[in-house]
Amino acid sequence: ETGVTQTPRHLVMGMTNKKSLKCEQHLGHNAMYWYKQSAKKPLELMFVYSLEERVENNSVPSRFSPECPNSSHLFLHLHTLQPEDSALYLCASSLNSDGETQYFGPGTRLLVL
């Protein structure tokens, strides 16, 4: 596989569930990102990891918990989400975290009931 992959592509969960989103990049990049995309809003940056260290946490509620075990993998752990958290969650990677172009995965479409 090439590029940035994300699983699952679709997820429906109840407010009391715990689930995880997975992202993998095959580009040899050092930085990875989580974004939230809601209808008619700009992409919202959630988290940035550079060389497996979190360098940005954009005031995201604690019900979203990222994990970056190595530079190729990024997880977003979800628990006790709210219906307004329903959105497309996009993972991206870039060579470094200093303004380089970012390459996106296909996203996980999340619906919270």
Place this chain on the structure above:
Amino acid sequence: QKEVEQDPGPLSVPEGAIVSLNCTYSNSAFQYFMWYRQYSRKGPELLMYTYSSGNKEDGRFTAQVDKSSKYISLFIRDSQPSDSATYLCAMSHNTDKLIFGTGTRLQVFP
């Protein structure tokens, strides 16, 4: 004022038309400017990348940056139905944060 402003559209044009997509921004420190294309149910894919001012051409696509006016444009020549997508502008100033516009939905009809 939002850092990046982009008209959400939709913009509907006939096949073969020249399309002009635009973004304005308020932060004069932005140096990196990008255009992404996002098809329905897919992630954004990078179309054009420009550093600082000037024009860049790639096939039917031309990206233009006017830093004095804080205005960037993407032109699509000979538009095709396959160009129908949402086009997102994005910019940054040498940091890890890309600032995105809301995206403009483009429809090219045969």
